[in-house]
Amino acid sequence: MSTTTTNTGERPAPVAKDHSQIRQKRMIAKHYEELAHAKENGKKVVYTFVPGNLTELIESLGMLPVLPEINALQSAMRGRSAGYIAEAEKSGHSEDVCTYVKCDLGMVKSGNIGPTGEKLPEPDLLLLSYTGCFTFLKWFEILREEYKCPVAMLHVPYQQDGVVTPEMRDYIVRQLRDDVIPKMEAVAGRKLDMDDLAARLGKSAIAEDDLVAVWESARNKPSPIDGYFGGVYYIGPIFTAFRGTDDAVAYYRELRAECEAAVAAGEGPMTPDGRLDKQKYRLVVEGPPNWTSFRDFWRMFSNEGAVCVASTYTRVGGLYDLGFRHDPRYPLETMADYCLGCYTNLGLPSRVELLEKYVKDYDADGIVVHSVKSCNSFSAGQLLMLREVEKRTGVPGTFIESDLVDPRYFGKANIENRLQSFLQMVEARRNHGYGGAAVAV
Ligand code: SF4
Numbered sequence: 001m002s003t004t005t006t007n008t009g010e011r012p013a014p015v016a017k018d019h020s021q022i023r024q025k026r027m028i029a030k031h032y033e034e035l036a037h038a039k040e041n042g043k044k045v046v047y048t049f050v051p052g053n054l055t056e057l058i059e060s061l062g063m064l065p066v067l068p069e070i071n072a073l074q075s076a077m078r079g080r081s082a083g084y085i086a087e088a089e090k091s092g093h094s095e096d097v098c099t100y101v102k103c104d105l106g107m108v109k110s111g112n113i114g115p116t117g118e119k120l121p122e123p124d125l126l127l128l129s130y131t132g133c134f135t136f137l138k139w140f141e142i143l144r145e146e147y148k149c150p151v152a153m154l155h156v157p158y159q160q161d162g163v164v165t166p167e168m169r170d171y172i173v174r175q176l177r178d179d180v181i182p183k184m185e186a187v188a189g190r191k192l193d194m195d196d197l198a199a200r201l202g203k204s205a206i207a208e209d210d211l212v213a214v215w216e217s218a219r220n221k222p223s224p225i226d227g228y229f230g231g232v233y234y235i236g237p238i239f240t241a242f243r244g245t246d247d248a249v250a251y252y253r254e255l256r257a258e259c260e261a262a263v264a265a266g267e268g269p270m271t272p273d274g275r276l277d278k279q280k281y282r283l284v285v286e287g288p289p290n291w292t293s294f295r296d297f298w299r300m301f302s303n304e305g306a307v308c309v310a311s312t313y314t315r316v317g318g319l320y321d322l323g324f325r326h327d328p329r330y331p332l333e334t335m336a337d338y339c340l341g342c343y344t345n346l347g348l349p350s351r352v353e354l355l356e357k358y359v360k361d362y363d364a365d366g367i368v369v370h371s372v373k374s375c376n377s378f379s380a381g382q383l384l385m386l387r388e389v390e391k392r393t394g395v396p397g398t399f400i401e402s403d404l405v406d407p408r409y410f411g412k413a414n415i416e417n418r419l420q421s422f423l424q425m426v427e428a429r430r431n432h433g434y435g436g437a438a439v440a441v
């Protein structure tokens with residue numbers, strides 16, 4: 001990866017962007033440009049969520065996706081979420097409601113201005129692919145009241161026992177065939193072309209292969225990627241509006257080549273302060289990041305020489321490193337399998353197994369659970385999961401808390417202290433074989 005600094009503690013020189021980053025920026029800008037002019041160009045707009053998204057289907061019908069969680073996190077990164085959340089709370093949404101929802105609703109009430117400063121178009125359809133989060137359902141009920149537009153819902157059965165049965169797959173396929181696709185065709189004003197859909201699914205599989213190679217590059221020492229903080233950028237195209245497109249194929253091909261070049265050169269990943277070549281700690285992270293203080297949060301790790309070699313959050317919109325790929329030969333079945341396999345649709349035993357696998361496969365020194373106040377889908381059972389993974393792997397863990405997009409819950413000093421104590425304990429264990437169990441609260 002092309003970079004200009006290393007983490008030496010000196011003031012970093014400006015950081016050069018990788019080609020893949022530049023490409024991703026261009027893709028996003030083009031998408032928002034299309035959204036800004038969607039209505040005048042007669043393009044239909046579908047609001048939908050990241051886990052279990054049916055991007056290939058939406059685009060095959062000539063429609064454009066908008067992802068409200070992405071709007072919320074981008075608002076947070078631009079320092080706007082506090083105002084939007086306050087706006088939503090003023091209109092009666094309780095403090096306990098997921099802050100993604102409140103941030104989005106506050107944004108809608110404040111003019112629905114997207115990240116590029118242009119107004120986002122209203123939805124022609126709300127497409128709810130239900131993968132494990134009840135909040136999604138309530139969120140779209142509110143948006144349905146707001147926009148008075150049709151809703152298509154795909155109910156995805158929860159993977160309670162960690163297996164996908166033929167009945168579960170058939171149940172989803174039937175819904176797609178008999179209800180979801182006809183509703184989408186009615187909004188799009190055209191019939192679905194199965195060959196076009198299959199071609200898009202084939203492109204998804206190519207990009208998914210390259211993304212898995214990127215994740216697996218973290219087995220190297222030093223790891224050329226940060227699989228959590230850097231990882232949220234890597235998943236951008238494949239989790240949002242671009243899976244199944246030539247742009248996404250090109251992006252992941254380029255990203256993979258950059259990772260391979262970094263491995264060959266023995267280089268670490270970029271961080272907010274330059275490249276992290278000297279890596280003291282390899283961590284696995286469970287839970288979403290904090291977006292309001294994203295760079296500060298990242299620095300707490302990188303300043304200590306800690307690199308995140310794998311994370312579960314980066315599997316929330318598709319779990320490819322266990323082998324799933326979209327299969328163009330069976331378009332509806334493969335979309336069903338994709339939805340069933342998203343991380344938020346997995347039960348706790350499957351999540352523990354995944355974390356255990358990551359700790360072992362990536363030779364991690366520790367596990368960090370970042371528990372966010374907003375998200376029951378992620379937070380329920382996390383402390384139990386941490387204990388279990390520690391027991392199975394013998395690797396210590398820590399538990400830190402904040403929120404997704406509500407800055408009131410990000411206690412910088414508190415989080416930093418806890419992380420530093422944890423890393424000291426990892427160090428003590430490494431040097432002397434002691435240091436106790438988890439640093440948890
Ligand atoms: S509760 Fe969690 S999964 Fe559900 S909408 Fe909020 S952040 Fe997303």
